[in-house]
């Protein structure tokens with residue numbers, strides 16, 4: 001039998017779990033008793049009924065009956081891989097996190113995902129993609145839980161259940177699966193117009209990536225970082241793929257959905273298996289940490305806004321290469337638990353009301369999804385740094401904790417010099433920033449009311465071919481709506497973004513184009529779409 005192993009939190013006993021693979025010489029029960037036959041149940045005679053006393057039958061069937069856990073409430077479909085991140089040291093001047101130091105090598109686990117589809121849905125649907133990275137740093141786990149789109153649908157996390165309810169299949173029909181072609185989605189985004197920016201990214205080619213290997217990733221929120229001298233800056237995280245950003249055409253995406261629903265999952269697995277390791281450079285946009293948390297007139301706490309790279313270039317700080325596929329999909333890709341609150345010394349969240357709600361939501365959902373409070377003991381979630389917590393007991397507790405005094409200070413377990421408030425080298429501190437003064441209110445700043453100018457900026461930055469793709473996507477998806485009023489309300493939103501866009505989509509839908517109800521902030525004319533590409537709408 002294997003020797004007992006000591007851990008920071010206590011003693012683990014028994015054989016390592018990985019030894020229990022089907023390749024071993026003997027099949028055993030889960031309690032290690034060898035079995036001779038696993039094909040025939042114990043019966044009262046060859047043709048008789050099966051006996052309740054057949055404990056092997058009961059164990060085998062019972063365990064099978066409980067193999068499934070709930071899928072994630074969002075991002076249920078995904079694919080993961082192991083990698084390594086190497087810091088360039090270029091972030092030292094602004095951030096003291098150890099994993100960013102020059103030459104520091106940090107193991108990572110990444111999970112890419114779609115947002116709305118269920119676990120068995122197709123990979124190439126039009127949707128946002130998740131890009132979640134766990135860095136197993138020497139200072140504890142840092143999770144960068146981002147998407148392939150730099151803005152989000154809502155400005156306040158309290159609306160998250162609403163936007164997801166609107167995007168998931170209709171409650172009565174449970175269709176459509178994982179695409180934005182339905183009434184509730186367009187009802188929501190045309191009523192909550194802050195969603196228009198994210199929606200246009202979805203309708204663009206970014207909504208149908210060619211490969212996970214060819215996607216950008218964004219931390220979306222602004223984060224606060226601190227350097228060794230205690231000076232803080234505000235940053236946005238960006239992943240830039242070494243293979244460049246590429247998309248499918250809509251026709252390709254549709255066909256592949258039918259022919260190979262596992263297209264992105266297969267692509268990632270095959271690339272890694274063949275040694276074509278995908279790589280991303282991590283970069284930062286850096287802004288001064290001013291009390292307003294505004295940069296060039298852009299509210300850095302509003303997650304529906306980007307800061308154009310012309311105003312704040314992305315500065316490379318490290319490289320991640322994915323080098324190994326998971327050994328077991330369930331153990332790793334399914335059981336991995338990301339959390340925006342997994343922060344390391346030198347990195348902190350801001351008061352963005354979206355990230356504030358996320359700080360609560362991830363652990364909360366994982367308590368149900370992973371069956372209790374001990375999921376950070378699962379192999380894929382375990383930090384590579386020492387763990388010495390006072391968390392005890394609970395479902396699926398794997399550590400055998402030593403000692404009798406899980407409280408501090410104590411005089412029974414060897415002294416424990418810890419004192420509240422004392423300086424501890426390398427410890428995490430929430431950065432001591434001033435909190436805005438005010439009265440408790442359910443409200444948001446006026447800067448959050450501009451829902452259209454950056455959508456217009458995005459639209460005007462597109463090439464003509466890209467604009468045609470966007471028009472077709474809106475016309476296709478809105479064309480699936482049953483409710484005329486919803487289509488008209490969304491056309492009104494498009495008119496407030498760009499009159500040419502609105503007209504072309506309206507033509508595709510066979511509806512009149514409304515006029516803008518707000519002044520268009522940028523008077524630059526849209527390119528005349530009819531000058532290039534195929535005529536729209538198609539004959």
Ligand code: HEM
Nearest residue numbers: 072075111130131132146147152157160220357358361365
């Ligand atoms: C899952 C990103 C907003 C709640 C995820 C995942 C990603 C992600 C990448 C999948 C993680 C994985 O692969 O396991 C984002 C981004 C957001 C955002 C970039 C906005 C900037 C929110 C908000 C909430 C939320 C506002 C709730 C208030 C959840 C939940 C899960 C999840 C409950 C499932 C987690 C699990 O079961 O382990 N999100 N999300 N997200 N997100 Fe978000």
